[in-house]
Amino acid sequence: MKKQIIRFRLNDEPVELLADPAQSLLHLLREELELTGTKEGCGRGECGACTVLLDGRPVNSCLVPAGKVEGKQVITIEGLTRSGEARPLQEAFVAAGAVQCGFCTPGMIISAYALLKANPNPTAAEIRSAISGNLCRCTGYKQIEQAVAMAAQQGRGSSTTTKEN
Amino acid sequence: MSYRIARDLEEALQLLREGRGSARIIAGGTDLFLQDLPEALVDLSGTPETLGICAEEEMLIIGACVTHAEAAASPLLQEGATVLAEACGQVGSPQVRHAGTLGGNVVNAAPAADAAVGLVAMGARAVIVDTADARRQEAVENLYADYNRSRVDSSREILLHFAMRKHGPGEGSAFKRFASRKSLSLPMFSVAAVVRLEQGLLQEVRLVAAPVKPAPTRLPQVEQRLQGLPASGDTWRLAGELVREAVTVRGSTLRCTAEYRRHLAGVLAERALQEAARRAAGLKAGESK
Numbered sequence: 001m002k003k004q005i006i007r008f009r010l011n012d013e014p015v016e017l018l019a020d021p022a023q024s025l026l027h028l029l030r031e032e033l034e035l036t037g038t039k040e041g042c043g044r045g046e047c048g049a050c051t052v053l054l055d056g057r058p059v060n061s062c063l064v065p066a067g068k069v070e071g072k073q074v075i076t077i078e079g080l081t082r083s084g085e086a087r088p089l090q091e092a093f094v095a096a097g098a099v100q101c102g103f104c105t106p107g108m109i110i111s112a113y114a115l116l117k118a119n120p121n122p123t124a125a126e127i128r129s130a131i132s133g134n135l136c137r138c139t140g141y142k143q144i145e146q147a148v149a150m151a152a153q154q155g156r157g158s159s160t161t162t163k164e165n
Numbered sequence: 166m167s168y169r170i171a172r173d174l175e176e177a178l179q180l181l182r183e184g185r186g187s188a189r190i191i192a193g194g195t196d197l198f199l200q201d202l203p204e205a206l207v208d209l210s211g212t213p214e215t216l217g218i219c220a221e222e223e224m225l226i227i228g229a230c231v232t233h234a235e236a237a238a239s240p241l242l243q244e245g246a247t248v249l250a251e252a253c254g255q256v257g258s259p260q261v262r263h264a265g266t267l268g269g270n271v272v273n274a275a276p277a278a279d280a281a282v283g284l285v286a287m288g289a290r291a292v293i294v295d296t297a298d299a300r301r302q303e304a305v306e307n308l309y310a311d312y313n314r315s316r317v318d319s320s321r322e323i324l325l326h327f328a329m330r331k332h333g334p335g336e337g338s339a340f341k342r343f344a345s346r347k348s349l350s351l352p353m354f355s356v357a358a359v360v361r362l363e364q365g366l367l368q369e370v371r372l373v374a375a376p377v378k379p380a381p382t383r384l385p386q387v388e389q390r391l392q393g394l395p396a397s398g399d400t401w402r403l404a405g406e407l408v409r410e411a412v413t414v415r416g417s418t419l420r421c422t423a424e425y426r427r428h429l430a431g432v433l434a435e436r437a438l439q440e441a442a443r444r445a446a447g448l449k450a451g452e453s454k
């Protein structure tokens with residue numbers, strides 16, 4: 001396998017490494033950079049466990065060739081945790097009982113974070129749509145929807161309730 | 166394998182030339198990365214020539230590397246190519262829509278690819294350049310060689326953008342699909358409709374169904390039968406019957422039987438036409454006429 005130099009920003013720090021550009025970003029993160037917070041469920045874009053932010057947008061890292069991230073920004077769950085930006089979501093997930101086995105949680109948090117960043121006051125339907133690419137086999141989703149709504153409310157200073165629809 | 170990110174169209178063409186058939190274009194990668202990879206990939210997704218959505222007089226130009234998420238959120242498309250914005254908004258999942266592109270959707274040549282169905286309903290033409298710098302324009306439905314096989318050879322051709330006439334006054338459109346789940350599920354069937362109304366009568370109808378053939382398929386016999394009829398429940402019911410008769414469908418062990426697909430074709434055609442006519446009349450969802 002031919003390797004090439006890949007340079008990108010990972011969790012707000014520059015990274016440069018010699019790696020196979022044909023492996024997935026998911027593989028690069030987990031196996032070469034030892035960032036195992038990003039999970040592999042299906043490896044085919046169907047479960048969302050591997051969701052990361054690529055230039056600010058949620059994508060399935062299992063479908064991104066490592067070569068594609070050259071010159072781009074990648075944010076993983078580790079990055080959001082370290083910066084404290086995921087804190088309201090993490091606390092809401094715990095409070096709402098939205099974590100059972102936890103395998104889907106990093107991907108859910110990334111999707112929810114991307115939603116709240118773009119739309120701090122989402123409707124219930126917008127929350128469901130934002131996590132529609134993330135499968136959870138444990139919770140039945142209700143608690144996750146509640147957690148995202150709680151985090152949104154917190155972000156707004158708890159002054160309003162979530163719009164229904 | 167080598168992976169090169171092209172800065173612009175000229176560099177992408179040059180990298181394909183150097184590959185002499187062993188290099189291929191990659192855009193979002195959501196189809197290609199799950200298939201056997203070629204020796205060299207040329208990433209087109211950052212080239213300015215393939216990005217952006219703009220309106221030029223009555224035309225809309227959509228870059229081939231515009232993502233489904235961008236298309237679905239574009240006010241220009243929501244207004245001027247509603248059926249396309251709606252179709253793009255139903256692809257896969259948010260993650261797939263942020264990566265997958267309209268050009269990739271067409272060149273991957275799946276028979277029921279959502280954006281492709283919307284593009285054919287809009288009468289979109291694709292502008293293609295090749296490594297010899299020749300440019301050609303083709304209707305999107307003519308780009309299919311067979312099931313899952315495009316006539317665009319991405320080892321020496323690049324789809325640059327799509328061009329189509331935007332909706333004018335009295336025009337409306339809609340996209341309806343049915344799948345086993347709302348997200349992350351390919352449709353069992355989909356129908357796109359574009360109509361133009363004058364004084365409550367259907368002056369122009371474009372109906373596209375998929376999967377029927379390798380390409381999204383216009384139904385000209387049905388379109389003609391509907392011309393001049395009033396925008397009413399009776400007309401939509403007639404359209405449903407005509408569509409059921411007009412489509413050839415295959416069953417699929419993964420999705421559904423041929424019989425069920427035929428049933429869906431009729432139901433979705435009724436709903437798509439009704440919604441398109443409602444929009445053409447300037448009414449919102451839920452309001453009736």
Ligand SMILES: Cc1cc2nc3c(=O)[nH]c(=O)nc-3n(C[C@H](O)[C@H](O)[C@H](O)COP(=O)(O)OP(=O)(O)OC[C@H]3O[C@@H](n4cnc5c(N)ncnc54)[C@H](O)[C@@H]3O)c2cc1C
Pocket residue numbers: 044045046063189190191192193194195196197198209215229230255256257258261264265266267268269270271272273277278279280317318319322323324325349350351352
């Ligand atoms: C989980 C999942 C769910 C999905 N759900 C749907 C769905 O609901 N509906 C749907 O329609 N699709 C769906 N898809 C398929 C896919 O996401 C789309 O077809 C997408 O639009 C492909 O675009 P891309 O940019 O990722 O293409 P790529 O994978 O980058 O490329 C696909 C093909 O097109 C060629 N190509 C790409 N761009 C160009 C260009 N500009 N010029 C020349 N050749 C080019 C490539 O060489 C390749 O052969 C799904 C995929 C996944 C993984």
Ligand code: FES
Pocket residue numbers: 039040041042043044045046047048049050051060061062063
């Ligand atoms: S592991 Fe990427 S979507 Fe399932």
Ligand code: FES
Pocket residue numbers: 098099100101102103104105135136137138139
């Ligand atoms: S908590 Fe187990 S998969 Fe979601």
